[in-house]
Amino acid sequence: MNGKMRLIITMLIFGSIGVFVKRIDLTSSEIAFLRGVIGSLFLLLASFLVKHKPSFKAIKKNAVLLLLSGAAIGLNWIFLFESYRYTTISNATISYYFAPIFVMMLAPWVLKEKLTSRKVVCIITAMVGLYLIVNPSGAGGAGGSEQHALGIFYGLLAAAFYASIVLMNKFIKNLSGFETTLVQLMVAALVLFPYIWWQGNLDFAGLNSKSIIFILILGIVHTGFAYFLYFTSIQELKGQTVAALSYIDPISAVIIAAIFLSEGMTMIQMIGGVLVLGATFLSELPIVKKAQSPTTF
Numbered sequence: 001m002n003g004k005m006r007l008i009i010t011m012l013i014f015g016s017i018g019v020f021v022k023r024i025d026l027t028s029s030e031i032a033f034l035r036g037v038i039g040s041l042f043l044l045l046a047s048f049l050v051k052h053k054p055s056f057k058a059i060k061k062n063a064v065l066l067l068l069s070g071a072a073i074g075l076n077w078i079f080l081f082e083s084y085r086y087t088t089i090s091n092a093t094i095s096y097y098f099a100p101i102f103v104m105m106l107a108p109w110v111l112k113e114k115l116t117s118r119k120v121v122c123i124i125t126a127m128v129g130l131y132l133i134v135n136p137s138g139a140g141g142a143g144g145s146e147q148h149a150l151g152i153f154y155g156l157l158a159a160a161f162y163a164s165i166v167l168m169n170k171f172i173k174n175l176s177g178f179e180t181t182l183v184q185l186m187v188a189a190l191v192l193f194p195y196i197w198w199q200g201n202l203d204f205a206g207l208n209s210k211s212i213i214f215i216l217i218l219g220i221v222h223t224g225f226a227y228f229l230y231f232t233s234i235q236e237l238k239g240q241t242v243a244a245l246s247y248i249d250p251i252s253a254v255i256i257a258a259i260f261l262s263e264g265m266t267m268i269q270m271i272g273g274v275l276v277l278g279a280t281f282l283s284e285l286p287i288v289k290k291a292q293s294p295t296t297f
Helices: 003-015 017-021 028-049 056-061 063-086 089-096 099-110 117-134 145-169 177-198 209-234 239-245 248-260 267-284
Strands: none
Touching: 003 017, 003 209, 003 239, 003 248, 017 063, 017 089, 017 209, 017 248, 028 063, 028 177, 028 209, 056 063, 056 177, 063 089, 063 145, 063 177, 089 117, 089 145, 089 248, 089 267, 099 117, 099 145, 099 267, 117 145, 117 267, 177 209, 239 267, 248 267
């Protein structure tokens, strides 16, 4: 299987996360904790099978960033799963795809990158799109316009934490994406453990068989296996190809939610979704300078 096909499969797997999360009878923090435990164990097993030994020296040097980014992953999952509960999967996913916009907004201060006119246009366009999605006259979430807006707010919080992970990863040195993700998943589980223990949510004895099956699928397929496919595929593909194929995730999420949960979007919200996803896609396209050949990645 070539790299492009592996990435397409990965994006389709990611696009189905919301449908599985909605069918698990656990709190968002419990789901996030179990996802981190199962996913990290799968990746740890995969690293042994492919005989890939993480650099413990590099892990130690990046310990602070790995701890912070790992905690951010745990919070990112919690808010994303909460978003699924309060609004439709379509709206939660599109709100979550606001993460690249947050990265663009913070990059001039964190990464000292120039905020170009194209990026400004992308930010404004995404803001307009978000307004159309949040518009109370649009399709409500699980319990009306207030819960719908709350769900989108949680989606934006998840996006903000994801953006922080992207920015922190820029400063992690001498670790591959696979190694970084493995450590971050383990940290996410360790950080979430005392929280759910404090909440008194460590008793999983009452879980029904359906929830057990779905949490195993979420941890093994949507986390361990999907992340393994992702990192092995991007090594073979250009950055622009990865960026373009990544949009299979939100598109498939909308389609899967419509098929299995009968979720829909109003025309106004669909326009808003196109504006948000279009703005993030445009922001990732390389700038072609005059009198030079097109830049490729």
